[in-house]
Amino acid sequence: MAVNPANPPRPALQATDKNTFAYITAKKRWPEILEKVIDDIYKTINSLGPLEVDKIQEGKRIADSLTELKYQIQQKKPLIPIEASEAPDIDTYNYVLNTYFNGEDWYSATWLFAECYLYRIIHSTLAETKQWRSYDPYFRQKEDSFRASFATIIEIAKRIDELISAPKVNADNRDIETDEIIFHELAQISLWGNATDLSMLTNFSFDEVKKLQSAGTKRMEESEKNILVNDLAKVWEWILKCRYARMDLILDNAGFELYGDLVFADWLIQSGYAREIHLHAKPIPWFVSDTTRYDFDWLFQTLQSDDFFSFASELEKLSLKKLASRWQSYIVNFQWIFTEDYFWTSPYSYWHLAEQAPDLYADLCKSQLVIFKGDLNYRKLVYDCKWETTAPFKEAIGPLASAKGAPPVLTMRTGKSDLFVGLEKGVEERLNAVEEGWMYSGKYAVVQFSEGT
Numbered sequence: 001m002a003v004n005p006a007n008p009p010r011p012a013l014q015a016t017d018k019n020t021f022a023y024i025t026a027k028k029r030w031p032e033i034l035e036k037v038i039d040d041i042y043k044t045i046n047s048l049g050p051l052e053v054d055k056i057q058e059g060k061r062i063a064d065s066l067t068e069l070k071y072q073i074q075q076k077k078p079l080i081p082i083e084a085s086e087a088p089d090i091d092t093y094n095y096v097l098n099t100y101f102n103g104e105d106w107y108s109a110t111w112l113f114a115e116c117y118l119y120r121i122i123h124s125t126l127a128e129t130k131q132w133r134s135y136d137p138y139f140r141q142k143e144d145s146f147r148a149s150f151a152t153i154i155e156i157a158k159r160i161d162e163l164i165s166a167p168k169v170n171a172d173n174r175d176i177e178t179d180e181i182i183f184h185e186l187a188q189i190s191l192w193g194n195a196t197d198l199s200m201l202t203n204f205s206f207d208e209v210k211k212l213q214s215a216g217t218k219r220m221e222e223s224e225k226n227i228l229v230n231d232l233a234k235v236w237e238w239i240l241k242c243r244y245a246r247m248d249l250i251l252d253n254a255g256f257e258l259y260g261d262l263v264f265a266d267w268l269i270q271s272g273y274a275r276e277i278h279l280h281a282k283p284i285p286w287f288v289s290d291t292t293r294y295d296f297d298w299l300f301q302t303l304q305s306d307d308f309f310s311f312a313s314e315l316e317k318l319s320l321k322k323l324a325s326r327w328q329s330y331i332v333n334f335q336w337i338f339t340e341d342y343f344w345t346s347p348y349s350y351w352h353l354a355e356q357a358p359d360l361y362a363d364l365c366k367s368q369l370v371i372f373k374g375d376l377n378y379r380k381l382v383y384d385c386k387w388e389t390t391a392p393f394k395e396a397i398g399p400l401a402s403a404k405g406a407p408p409v410l411t412m413r414t415g416k417s418d419l420f421v422g423l424e425k426g427v428e429e430r431l432n433a434v435e436e437g438w439m440y441s442g443k444y445a446v447v448q449f450s451e452g453t
């Protein structure tokens with residue numbers, strides 16, 4: 001039988017499997033995430049004036065629907081089609097549900113489908129209303145966590161300033177050895193930014209977020225040992241070969257992770273290794289903290305604002321403004337091209353990219369490097385199934401490595417699911433012996449590369 005959403009290349013990860021992160025997610029994390037959304041809606045309701053009766057009433061109905069959704073999950077009720085609407089992706093969801101998961105419930109459907117379906121339903125519950133259609137129920141969390149990340153944000157802003165103004169040598173006006181070191185450093189800032197994912201932080205305080213980030217900076221020096229597969233050296237060779245390349249960045253979380261990704265993208269442009277970088281975001285709020293157009297624009301505005309980091313010194317504010325105005329110039333000059341596509345929020349694995357989103361695929365094939373950030377992108381790349389941890393990365397990403405004309409693919413992800421491929425023999429056993437839950441702790445990462453065909 002051909003590979004399909006109910007028949008991945010290996011048995012699917014499923015929440016029915018009790019000793020897995022999929023199970024913990026369905027049992028504990030989904031209800032918590034829904035509670036946070038409901039709280040957020042009530043916070044907004046409470047801030048409305050008495051004249052906004054319609055919005056208040058509609059908001060209460062949304063909160064009730066989401067409470068019902070939480071109950072459906074907790075009671076392991078069957079998944080039901082999403083109400084038809086003008087949204088371009090509902091037919092896809094209902095087709096996949098009816099064709100592959102008819103009669104399945106929140107636990108017995110694949111983890112990937114059930115989880116995408118959850119975030120899609122949360123969005124529909126808001127999008128199909130009059131007053132809340134463009135409301136992002138995760139925005140408050142994104143905003144708070146970005147503010148709490150100030151110390152690391154400013155540290156990185158200073159660093160990129162130094163790096164960009166560093167003297168260049170040789171005929172090409174570049175010092176390749178220094179560039180290689182900088183490349184490794186900035187790639188790791190982008191990589192470890194993925195550890196602070198809000199969907200994982202339902203129970204974390206902002207102090208803990210800060211700790212994670214400062215550990216992230218310190219970890220930079222000793223982080224190599226937690227990158228279980230590190231293809232950065234190969235990627236660097238590839239970049240040197242390509243020179244002045246088109247690159248694509250399939251973004252993950254907004255806020256701190258996006259900031260780190262853009263710092264990396266900034267240097268790639270400034271150094272001339274990239275001529276243009278296409279930034280791919282989500283068209284709807286997704287997996288709590290994923291980047292949308294609004295988040296992207298908000299980041300630029302925030303870095304330029306005098307009020308958001310009101311406690312920052314004038315010098316610090318100036319360095320953030322300088323950064324944001326340089327970034328703005330990349331947008332104006334089409335060196336950074338922002339784009340979004342419903343394929344990224346579909347329930348499909350990237351094994352189906354060419355057939356499900358042919359135009360997007362054809363466009364990505366023009367790229368010299370397609371970088372996939374984060375855990376969900378990784379899950380989708382490898383079809384979210386029980387690969388042996390030693391399975392080769394290129395086998396696990398299927399057609400994206402082997403199809404004729406497949407683009408060069410790089411994944412940079414901290415592990416937040418029961419899923420690692422491409423590990424050396426013995427690594428899984430060594431870590432199993434010392435650390436329960438190491439696969440999904442966010443502490444271990446992989447940077448894996450396929451040069452395409």
Ligand SMILES: O=P(O)(O)OC[C@H]1O[C@](O)(CO)[C@@H](O)[C@@H]1O
Binds near residue numbers: 287374375417
């Ligand atoms: O933002 P990321 O890195 O894609 O992570 C998304 C999160 O959602 C999950 O995919 C499932 O909840 C986790 O595996 C991961 O923590």
